[in-house]
Structure formats: structure tokens, C-alpha cells
Amino acid sequence: MSGSIVIKNGTIINRTLQLVVDVKIENGFVAEVGKNLKGDTQLDASGCIVSSGFVDLHAHLREPGKEEAETIETGSRAGALGGYTALVAMPNTDPPQDSVAVIDFVREQGKRAGLVDVVPSGCITLGRLGESLAPMAELARAGVTFFTDDGNGVQDAALMRRALEYARGLGVTLAQHCEVAELTKGAVMNECRCCTDLGLPGWPAIAEELMVFRDIELVRITGASMHFLHLSTKRSVELVRAGKRDGLPITAEVTPHHLSLTEELLGSYNPVFKVNPPLRSAGDIQALKAGLLDGTIDAIATDHAPHPRRDKEMSLDMAPPGMLGLETALGVVLAEGACEIRDIVALMSWNPAKIARIDKTHGCDVAAGNKANLCVFDPELTWSIDINRLASKSVNTPYLGRTLRGRVRHTIFNGSPTVIDGQARR
């Protein structure tokens, strides 16, 4: 689609402004915001919100290595349909993202797909094995700003301390998957009454909280900045809240599924509900929502984790953890009614763009001169998933049969529409 685009009659949500206007896009940028604008293409946005495009801090795109589950292209398309214009690609690929070659490959595949900015994260440790540091400076020079061993927590406290010290010199963010592995051997679900009844090994909250505590204290002595991935427990929220009160440079995210689904779902014996960290209790959900409201939690991130059908047809203990998230995140979060629409834009766009250090091009106000990475969504539209129409290559969504509220109508990436009227353009 060439020429100018005008998004008509949407309500733009910016940091200090909210009003119904038209938005004109030209040459990849927002050209003008005002009334009665004209362009070569018009996209209706009446009743819709126009915001900066969403940024996911936590997407498993599976390429290279597990293209049976997802490719960078299919994951990008799922992201675009979810209103995303940038995805931070998790490094647990095969080979893992611990070398410049793999980082470049992931970024290039993202460009080839051309549907979102694919922002490769780097490993903290070589091979995500937790034994020695990955070449972080080299990776940082290749543009990596976000490092994590996600899927694994860095178990060795001394190594994590070194990583934080080293990162401070590079001006990058480290992100931790908080899980003390000794406490979660064989764990399938939250340690709770339900796991007692089912006879399944439990994943206790303390296994997350111990590492949250440890890393907050490591940040305190190193001064490096640190992001906490997928927080899932009440006490984790309290620890991060206290750390922020002390002025430490820490941020945190929560997933839509940890805000909406509880541990009892494992009683259906359906591995689609197995995820790491596990679904927790209603009390944990309440605490996570409170954390969203008071700013303890900075971002909503999907932890989009596609798995082929055959892997999720294994037993609960053998099936890999993880669920889809990109196409449903907005609809789940709005259906939960956890916060105001403006907060959702902050949690899904402004804040994560800043944490990923891509805030020059993403999460910017909808204003003339800014890069046109935009999301137009109807916050009231209710819908449910059609499993045959998912853009993702996998179908392991836990939201089948649920009513979601709020749906992406158009997504604009780099000035071009990737989604129009809920349909992917490419």
C-alpha cells in the first residue's frame, strides 16, 4: 500500500492527551494529527482507541530450531494481529541466541517477514547453561539491549552478580526468569491443595520469591538494572514493590495468563494449562492486579510459547510448559478489567518499549514526526477464538471457549498496515 493513510475518528491515547481525531501517516511517520484529514487510504477507527503499537518483552518465536512450533514469520503475524509492532525474541532457540551470528539471523528473519520489529534478546550465559557468561559486549555491539536465560534462571549467585556488574558497563538490561531449580524438580503445577489432590509434584511460590529476593539484593550492590520476567506470586510483587520503594533500578512484567487463569484448571488434566511459572491462586491474581495498579508491575508481556500439538498431547508431567499469548493478550487483559485502557497502553506499549530500550521508535506518542508504529483497537468488542484461524503455527491456547473483550482492528508497522479490520494483510 503506497501513499498516505488516514486513520479516521479514533480516540488517540497519548501520555498527556486523549481525544477523538484523525491521524495521517506518510512515509513511515505520523504526518499530522487533526480533524478532517484526507489521505489516499482511509481506515475507519470510530469507537476505537489509537495508540502506539504494542511491544512484547517476552515472545518465544522458536526459530531457529523448532520451526514445527512457530517461525519468526508466523509469530510476527500473530503479533501483528495482537496489535504488536515489536517483539523481543527469547533466546532459548536452538542454537541459542548467544552469538552474533544467531542474533543477526533472528533479526534478518524478522526483517524478511516485515510484520513487526523482531528484537533479539541475548543469553546471559553461554548456551543458557548457567556456567559462564555469554559474550555480552560483543552481543551488545551487535545491538542487543536485553539479556536473559529465560526458560532457566541463572542459579549461581556469584555468576549472576558478575553478569550484573558486567552489564552495568554496557548499558543493557538483564532479565531474570526467577526459579530456584532445586525447589522445582519435576514440578508440574503450583504447590497447592489442588496439586495435593492430583498427586502432582508442586512448584512452590518460594522457588520464585527466593530468586526475586536474591536478585533485588544483587541489584542493590551492583547498581545494574534488572527486569523480572513473568512474576506470578503475591510475595514476588511485595518484594519488587519494596525494592522500587528503595529506588532500585528494577522493573517487572506479568503475563495475561497469570492475571486470568488459576491452578485449578490443571484438574482438567489438559497440558495446555501447564506453564512455567505455573498458574497460581486467585489470591496471587489479586496481588498481581494490585501491582499493575500501583506501578509495581511495569509491563504486561505474553510469554507466547507455541508448542506443536503432539507435544501438548503428552502427559502432564512430560508435556512442555507454555501457552500462546500474542493474539489474545489484549482481549484477555480487557476482559479481566484489571485496569483502565490508558494503563493498558502504558503496560503494553510505553513501558515495555522503554525497558527494551527501543523507545525511539516504539511506544511513542501518536504525534507528528514520530515513527508510525500504531495499534487501533476496539476496547468493547467481544469475541472468542476460532482455533482454525490462529496465525500462530501452534494451537496451544488456553482460552478456547472463553469470551474475550477488546480486539485489534488495525495495526500499522513502520507506516504500513499489517492488519486491517482484524485481518492480516500479509
Place this chain on the structure above:
Amino acid sequence: MKHLRSIDELGLDGLNKLLQLTDHMAEINQRPVPKVPALRGRTVASLFFEDSTRTRLSFETAAKRLSADTMTFNVSTSSVNKGESLRDTVATITDMGVDAFVVRHKSVGIPWQISAWTTASIINAGDGAHQHPTQALVDCYTIREATHAQNFAGMKVTIVGDIKHSRVARSNIQAFSLLGAKVTLVAPPTLLPPDISHWPVDVSHDLDEVLAESDVLYMLRLQSERMAQGHVPTLREYSEQYGLTQKRVLGLRSNAIVMHPGPMNRGVEMQIDPSDVKNSLIHRQVANGVSVRMAVLFELLGSGSNLGGQA
């Protein structure tokens, strides 16, 4: 009744119904030719992904005494070793024409997952540490037979050992409680699940304290790998604290019953030969296993009336 997967799903009515039906089956088993044509033409497939002696053999015997055809799936020589998925395995056997699967698997929930992949009835013969409903039926029937009690109101049942990893415990706690018994669990805290505040049980860590007031003493097997996992420091220490010794047998009430689901770990939880225990029902548990499993198969696959005749 379509499936038998857990005591919870069975409920009190289902439990009583199967126990009554077991009486009929026990009668058949007393006959000179213990075989009836009730399930002629029906096929029962055994799908055992875990080792078993008594459960597997008693199911096969039960099926044969009801004239069902049996199909035995041997994991070690099956296509599972060629990487065939469980779903494909189940679909393949279903295609051959099977009316019921008897399933044992180390993983919790497999019987429910399989139910979605086949039209056949599913009988859970043990899934991980979750459920073993036919064992609970056997144990309830055996207690009823010994005590002539229709329900267990006022009865004190003490279950001793590795509750945490035991599917027998989970099924039996539910079944005994449904029938009105008061259940006490005895174990070190490391062998109890993390939170059992919602279970209808009392808990003790001292076997000697509860011995004298138990009507039924139910001993569980302690697997030796629990030591390597740090649940108990040594088997010797466990055995001293929680094993059934001659001295403890003497501390039991004169009419108290001793049970064990097998296989026993002699020298660990059983420090005494069961034949030296006056009221041991361990052999009755095995014997009743066939009758109970006949009742289950007949309830799920039978036409409701056809229990007469000679095969």
C-alpha cells in the same frame, strides 16, 4: 457408568453399587467352574506402562471369567519404543475394536487424556500418585467382608507411610471417608503432601500414639528411592519409626485388621511376616481383587442382567 477413573467421579452410590455387584462376582468365583458368558464378544485391552503383578493379572483373570476377550499391550515390545505417541497407540488399538482400556501409567491424568481419544471405556489401574480406584474398591470390600459392616461409620482407619507419593492413599482416603470411616494418616511430614488441610483426615507423626485406637491399620509401601530424594534419612530410621514390628502388632487391639496393598517391602514397612499377624487381610485383598474387577468390568461393559448361565 462409562469410565472408572477416580473415587471422586464414582461417588458413594457408585461405590456401593460396585461393592454389591462384587458379592455376585464372589459367588461366581466360588463355583466349580468360575466362568460366565456375561461379556462374551467384548474386548478388554490392558495398557500397562508401569510394572504390575496383581492388578494386571487380576484384571485379566476377571475379564476371562466374564468371557471377555483380552488384549495385552506390552510396552517393551510395542511401537511406543519406535516413538509412537500415546494418542496414536490408543487410536490404533481402538480401531481394532476394543470396549475397554485398563490403563496404568506413571503420569497423573493419563486416563482422562485417553478418554478424549477413544470411544472405549477407561478403567484407571493407577495413574502416577493420583488414583487407583479398583484398589480402593478391593480394600473397602475386604474390610466389609471381614467386619460385616455395611458402612464404616465410627470405624478408625490408620494409613501409615508414604502418603505423598501414593495413589492408593488418595483413592482410599476418599473411599473410606465416603463410607463414614475416620481416617488418620501417620507419616513423617516429608512424606505428606504440602497442604492437606482440606482432607477429611487427622494427622499424626507417631505411630505408637494411634496404634491402640485403630480398627484398621493400613500399611503403605515405602520405595527405596525416597531415601535418595531426601524424604527420609535412612530406611532403617523409617522402619523404626513407622514399620510394623512384632511389638507394634502386640499393641494393636485384638480385633484390629492389618492391610497392605502390595508389593510389600519386607524389612522396611513390614518388619514382621504378615502370616504372623493374626488379623492380616493381605491375602484377602489379593483374592478379592478378581471379584472386584469382575464387578467393574461388568458394570462398564455388561448389559445389566446377563450374569447367569455357564460359559
